[in-house]
Amino acid sequence: MDLSREGVVDGLQRIVEPGDVITDEKILIESSVDNFRKLQNIFGVHTMPVPAAVVMARSTEKVAAILRFADRHGINVIPRTGGTATEGGLESAVPDSIVIDGSAMNEVVNIDAYNMQATCQCGVPLQVLEDRVRELGLTTGHSPQSKPVAHMGGLVATRSIGQFSTLYGGIEDMVVGLEAVFPNGAVTRIKNVPRRAAGPDIRHVVIGNEGALCFITEVTVKLFPYFPENNVFLGYTLKDMKTGFEALRAVMVNGYKPSVARVYDPGDAGLHFSHFVADDDCVLLFMAEGPAGIAKATAAGVEGIVAAFPECTRVDSAYIETWFNDLCWGPDKITAEDERIRQTRNVNRTTEISADWSSINDIYQAARARIIEEIPDITMMGGHSSHSYINGTNMYFNYFFNVVDVGPAEETTKYYLPIISIICEETLKRGGSIVHHHGIGKARAPWVKDEYGSSYYILETLKQAFDPDGIMNKGTIFPL
């Protein structure tokens, strides 16, 4: 980097309106982290290098100009929209970075109800898009817990997945085209077509790049008809996760597509379902949706399959429906959770992995046992599987610990990273993936070579090709 901090700000002010270059200390500090350091954020402790500026992007052309400027001077750039990342992907790993904030690019460009696709800029909150298409009787089919606050650009950049993924797929199954800007200022548009076989699918260079290759400015996603009146909920209690995984597998391999298919272990079930389950109960649940005939047939099929597992006891569907209606986290819940943590120093973290049906239960059991044994001050160690496929499923480890005898800055090193380490080790040992849908960020970047094995060559070459000067989000995906 050949510019001073002041030089970076001055250069940016020549590219965009001066008011769009933010140097307010509080905003810079807030923009230096994401939820990976949420305890530090809650207690107002800041340990990451402070960016030189947050620059509000208002057009693709301005993004291109900013990136060219950063590339020319070797300045680290961190793309950001909704800021809901959890894995440190938005942290400024080096001093005097530029945070390009795309949240002001918030126009829903087009809703094409005939071709069933919607185009929007990167800063459109998913909730806004979903509300708009719902007015037309449509849905994006995408509903991550962060829906009220996450933006479309960030969701695509992190390969997000939603609660109805078993039916609609992850964001990679929804994106039909997009626009992205690369560090040399190249603006690339991938056209919106149903499918093509004209070489590799280059959408996947962009989807999930976590800001380490390019800045996503616009995305086009599929739309689906919305039939909430046909939703059918099914819930069961059972005594062990192995049976739960087996039941999920049976539903998937028999060709059914419930939109929600989950199994919760007793610890995690206790957080959500303690009003109708015993201490040692797991909970298996499904939601079937779509046109009436499909929803009904799906529910009947799932019910028939689960009936073959006598360990599963049916519960009143109203329990599941009521729970389902309160799944998403908006600012109100986030604020309440922050206050709870501030008072109790009891922190909730999650880590998600995936594996084939043969391995998932072993990973769950081994990681859980090790964490309880090796990590101090654990108050809950549980998890659930929430996204299933024909060949396997995910495990969403959900855990709480009390932060004892250390300050907020040491929480990651004493508790969080050692737990992540155990989960990654046990997953890699059995051939699973260390990241299911949060992105690698910086937290799991140390394991990226083990995750990819010999195919790391492809990933590394993408970085060298598209970001030869290494200015894009240093430390994310590719460890420093």
Added chain:
Amino acid sequence: MGMGGLNTEAIPSQMSDLRVLACFKATPDFEALREADWATAAAGGVETRYVRRVLNCFDESALELALRLSETAARRGVRAELGALSVGGRDVEPYLKTLVALGYERATRVPPEAAGGESEVAGGESGLDFAPGVVASIIAAYAQRVAHSDLVVLGWRSGPGDSGTVPFRVAEALGWPCLTQVTEVEPLSDDRLRVACVADDGPLRLTLRGPCVLAVGNAVVSHLRVPTLKDRLARRHRPIEVLAAADLGVDIAAQRHRETCLPTGFETIDRSRRGVVIEGQSPHDKAQTLFDSRLRDIMETL
């Protein structure tokens, strides 16, 4: 764990210097229930059977304040014995287990049903939501006859069926004073407490001697600490005591019959306000429109 008999010998009262009884109610989490899903239950009231339970927020403060009181007392050479009591069904047991893991020495629930045993349905409606007199009788009888309490701490109000009168009725039944809107409590000796509360004309700090009922209000401490899995494991064999109201000399059916206020119907009060979305090209434009259309006249009047 069955319906246990009255056991006043479990913890000899002379062993502790200060016996604190903290009472709580597990209430439906109304924030998890969409207003569109509000329905009237067969027994009257909003149908909350399917909603998860949470600790009543004021009771949660009371439970944590009691723990802090115990710790402060220990540092000052006073042993405080903590007991937790809930008039509730099986759905309060997870909370009682948590309290035991946190160091509460005694955890008790009294099922809200009249003689004949409790409902098998976990998460069922408390039959005493609108019977504050019955609840207060149970708490007072337990405090006096079982726990031999020196201090009763509980939230000043609770969720559904809230009358705001339970602390007063407990105090009346025990013949003790009742302090309301309590925000802090600190032991000074085995029989003296310093209590902070909010009175009509501002915050107040009192030093008390003798037994009393503390009704906790908007305390800064609003969350209960969380026990570790190891704490839970270490205390997992400590029983949750289940006492029938009759064992405490309380006849629920007869007392309930005397309650003068019972719900007969519910309706939502519409508190929505009309809103206007101000359009404009920029924040400046919007502010100008707001000023011109709404504020200018008001400010000129002022």
